Amino acid sequence: MNQATANQQKKINNIVIVGGGTAGWMTAATLAKVLGKNYCDIRLIESDQIGTVSVGEATIPQISLFNKILGIDENDFVKKTQATFKLGIEFVDWTKKGGGYMHPFGDHGTAMDAIQFHHYWLKMHQQGKSPDLEQYSLAAVAARQGKFMRPQNMGNSPLSQINYAFHFDATLYADYLRDFAVERGVIRSEGKVIDVSLRDSDGFIDSLLLESGERVAGDLFIDCTGFKALLIEGAMKTGFIDWSDVLPCDTAVAMPCKAKETDVLYPFTQAKAQKSGWIWRIPLQHRVGNGYVYPSKFVSDEEAVNILTAQMEGEPIGKPNFLRWTTGVRKKSWNKNCVAIGLSAGFVEPLESTGLHLIQSSIAKLMSLFPHQGFDQTDIDTYNAQTKTDLEYIRDFIVLHYKATDRDDSEFWRYCQNMKVSDRLQAKMDLYQKNGRIFRQDNELFNETSWLAVMHGQGLNPQGYHPLVDILSEEEIARRLEHIYSVIQKSVDTMPMQKDFIAKYCKA
Ligand SMILES: Cc1cc2nc3c(=O)[nH]c(=O)nc-3n(C[C@H](O)[C@H](O)[C@H](O)COP(=O)(O)OP(=O)(O)OC[C@H]3O[C@@H](n4cnc5c(N)ncnc54)[C@H](O)[C@@H]3O)c2cc1C
Structure with a gap:
């Protein structure tokens, strides 16, 4: 043959x-x-x-690539799936009750002289001379104001780098x-x-x-x-392979509700920490998706429904949908x-x-x-090795939210604070805490910007910053930071509200 x-x-x-x-x-x-x-x-x-x-209603920006491969018309897709746009995730009460931060899509500031932006910011922030990191992210500032538009062809402007995903x-x-x-x-x-x-x-x-x-x-x-x-x-x-020792939540109850009548449609997912686990809020055009992710060891199903419904902004739609996993x-x-x-x-x-x-x-x-x-067994082995590594990196990133916390107000949070995490995650946290250094490894899904947003947001405080930052005078760093800050604020001023953007291009 x-x-x-x-x-x-x-x-x-x-x-x-x-x-x-x-x-x-x-x-x-x-x-x-x-x-x-x-x-x-x-x-x-x-x-x-x-x-x-x-x-499965909140996505990350990589989904645009999927849509492109299929050749999907984005406005048509948004209309038909009652979608809204997403510029990041707001984490509430994760470090301590009352605290919050945004994990935005897209960079904070811009690298200067080949040193990552955040090292300059860290130097000034450690002396109390700069606003919070979020203020240097176009996505975070726009998200908090309920604004959205697609990237514009505008050279170096941050408006050309808008990175977004969808809720649908x-x-x-x-x-x-x-x-x-x-x-x-x-x-x-x-x-x-x-x-x-x-x-x-x-x-x-x-x-x-x-x-x-x-x-x-x-x-x-x-x-x-x-x-x-x-x-x-x-x-x-x-x-x-069971990873429940580092991610003890094993159940969720999902229950959408009617949206509150409001002028502002915020383009972000919210993840609000609870005494045990957390609640998601996903705003769509026709309703709001809600769900409570919890550890069945500490929370009963009945309690979970009560906790979720007490925090819902509108009348529930349908019955509670329970999901269980390992x-x-x-x-x-x-x-x-x-x-x-x-x-x-x-x-x-x-x-x-x-x-x-x-x-x-x-x-x-x-x-x-x-x-x-x-x-071919080599192909199969390659596929399996890559799949496992991809998921391990994502696991570590998610575990970071639980591990790096000051919350100790429940058995759940005390367990999370004290659990042993992977050596790789521990090394990343240690490295950041010394001099603010962050490296993306093995083409992992979450890049330096994401790690920075969450490590800073979760309250990890580096003792120092990259030493080469000191080559610039403090006045010069302050001047550059002020410039970036004002470009971002002014750029966001020119953006439309998400509600108006959807009404114009892709209302369901
Ligand atoms: C609580 C929770 C929240 C989530 N939130 C998000 C999110 O915000 N963003 C995100 O990206 N992902 C999220 N996910 C993940 C996302 O929901 C899933 O990755 C996605 O829905 C894919 O599910 P699936 O198609 O693998 O499984 P399923 O939706 O369970 O589909 C399984 C299919 O298999 C069929 N089937 C099963 N057994 C048989 C049988 N014997 N014969 C014939 N057919 C059968 C079923 O009928 C069904 O069609 C979430 C997951 C959970 C559990």
């Missing part, structure tokens, strides 16, 4: 995706768009009986992607998978049995069955001919809105390592 014929025989002819939540439809939409109609058959099986988690209705988003995928040839089947057959010879998935009695065969199976992990764990027993990652998210994408691959709580991004990055890795000519 010549090589071409051998490769043809190994070619993937049938891709079967199980699960029609956000993960399933994001995957189906991308495969349909990238592979086109003629490369292979793509079928997605979902079960109305089981339903989806119906959460998760159910409408899945519907939107479903229509997109089905139009491009994905076959959608309603049905419940009740059995998974593995090949005796090598343990690969051979076929799935639906409740209707139909048997579905395939070459590549994508497990998007959410926390159930029906294929990767249920059938293949791949194994799971924090951690699948030992291998690609095992033989099965790739787990979404909650089936692993989960760290939604504090930094990373769930949908992880789906997007899994799809990107799958496309880069796509098994065009059969399954």
